[in-house]
Amino acid sequence: MQQSRSPKITIKMGGKRPEIALPDVNINHETSQKDQTAPDGPSVPSHTDEKETDENVLDASLSEYSTDDEDKDTDTPLCDDSQKQIVLYDHSLNVSEPVKTVKKPKSDKPLLSSKSPPEVGAFTVQCANCLKWRLIPDQEKYEVIREHITEQPFTCETTHQWNRVVSCDDPTDIEQDGTRIWAIDKPNIAQPPPGWKRLLRLRREGSSKFADVYYASPTGEKLRSLPDVVKYLKDHPEHSQGIGLARFSFQIPRPLKENYVRKRSKTAATTSPGYLEPPLVVPVQWAGPEQKMNVQLAEPLSWAGPMENQDGMPAYLKTPELDPVNRAAKKAKIYDINCL
DNA sequence: GCCACCGGTGGC
DNA sequence: GCCACCGGTGGC
Numbered sequence: 001m002q003q004s005r006s007p008k009i010t011i012k013m014g015g016k017r018p019e020i021a022l023p024d025v026n027i028n029h030e031t032s033q034k035d036q037t038a039p040d041g042p043s044v045p046s047h048t049d050e051k052e053t054d055e056n057v058l059d060a061s062l063s064e065y066s067t068d069d070e071d072k073d074t075d076t077p078l079c080d081d082s083q084k085q086i087v088l089y090d091h092s093l094n095v096s097e098p099v100k101t102v103k104k105p106k107s108d109k110p111l112l113s114s115k116s117p118p119e120v121g122a123f124t125v126q127c128a129n130c131l132k133w134r135l136i137p138d139q140e141k142y143e144v145i146r147e148h149i150t151e152q153p154f155t156c157e158t159t160h161q162w163n164r165v166v167s168c169d170d171p172t173d174i175e176q177d178g179t180r181i182w183a184i185d186k187p188n189i190a191q192p193p194p195g196w197k198r199l200l201r202l203r204r205e206g207s208s209k210f211a212d213v214y215y216a217s218p219t220g221e222k223l224r225s226l227p228d229v230v231k232y233l234k235d236h237p238e239h240s241q242g243i244g245l246a247r248f249s250f251q252i253p254r255p256l257k258e259n260y261v262r263k264r265s266k267t268a269a270t271t272s273p274g275y276l277e278p279p280l281v282v283p284v285q286w287a288g289p290e291q292k293m294n295v296q297l298a299e300p301l302s303w304a305g306p307m308e309n310q311d312g313m314p315a316y317l318k319t320p321e322l323d324p325v326n327r328a329a330k331k332a333k334i335y336d337i338n339c340l
Numbered sequence: 341g342c343c344a345c346c347g348g349t350g351g352c
Numbered sequence: 353g354c355c356a357c358c359g360g361t362g363g364c
Contacts, residue, residue, distance in 0.1 A: 201344080201345075203345075203346070208346070212346090227357075250356070250357090252355090254354095262347095263353095264348085264349090264353080
């Protein structure tokens with residue numbers, strides 16, 4: 001009965017390409033299955049009223065992302081549905097991570113053709129109070145929210161900043177009804193420096209990675225790693241004033257859908273002639289207790305209360321050390337010392 | 341030739 | 353297992 005446990009934000013992207021500039025947050029893909037219960041909790045009617053147009057749901061103009069947007073947006077922009085994705089911020093993570101949703105195709109086929117990977121169609125952030133997901137009108141706003149999400153939790157009132165009148169009493173903006181792919185974004189990612197744009201390109205399901213992050217420089221170059229940024233700043237001193245590497249983050253959201261990303265293939269060692277496959281293990285033969293455990297772990301996508309751990313974080317978000325921010329900062333520091 | 345996309349891998 | 357990085361390549 002409670003609403004979703006985590007607040008989220010959605011942003012709609014309208015570019016022709018799958019590129020999306022978004023803040024790092026965890027992303028989860030919804031599959032059409034129930035494996036992913038609406039994060040919003042039971043309150044979320046999982047009705048799939050989206051029909052074929054659902055995909056466009058996220059495409060709906062930002063201005064009209066009302067509760068029923070889902071039904072109305074039919075104006076798909078570019079290519080096909082694959083472009084509607086959403087990024088969400090999951091507040092249940094408690095400060096830890098935002099969630100992103102990506103729109104998903106109805107079939108089990110890849111979101112897009114080989115030439116156009118899925119694009120994030122919207123960004124959502126969960127209200128810290130009611131845990132309902134709120135669509136964020138644009139990427140820039142989403143990035144601002146994400147940057148300080150831990151110190152400044154997002155709430156329904158935050159939407160007043162863009163003159164939207166919504167409160168915790170209003171229904172959620174978006175539900176995990178299986179029509180989109182959701183991913184959890186990383187929190188606290190710095191906004192790109194002025195003149196720069198952070199682009200997120202999602203890969204097709206089954207790829208070795210979920211997405212790629214690029215930074216579009218003021219002069220149009222696309223940089224795909226910190227070393228690239230360092231080189232660019234050195235080569236373009238006119239655009240490096242006051243810009244530290246801490247402003248750049250190549251962290252990508254994490255898909256909530258299990259197996260969206262292909263597991264690492266076997267190494268040469270395991271494929272070499274002399275390698276012997278280990279004996280198969282028959283799960284059924286395992287002791288009872290363990291089986292129970294396995295069952296619970298098998299539902300990482302569920303956002304229902306049970307999913308949370310004692311610390312209030314959903315199981316799937318439990319990433320041990322995972323201190324991307326610090327790690328990035330450390331790395332940035334090294335570059336600062338060596339190159340800037 | 342360029343570039344968007346993908347795969348692979350070393351390091352952690 | 354995750355992440356950062358970079359090489360490869362197919363399509364344009």
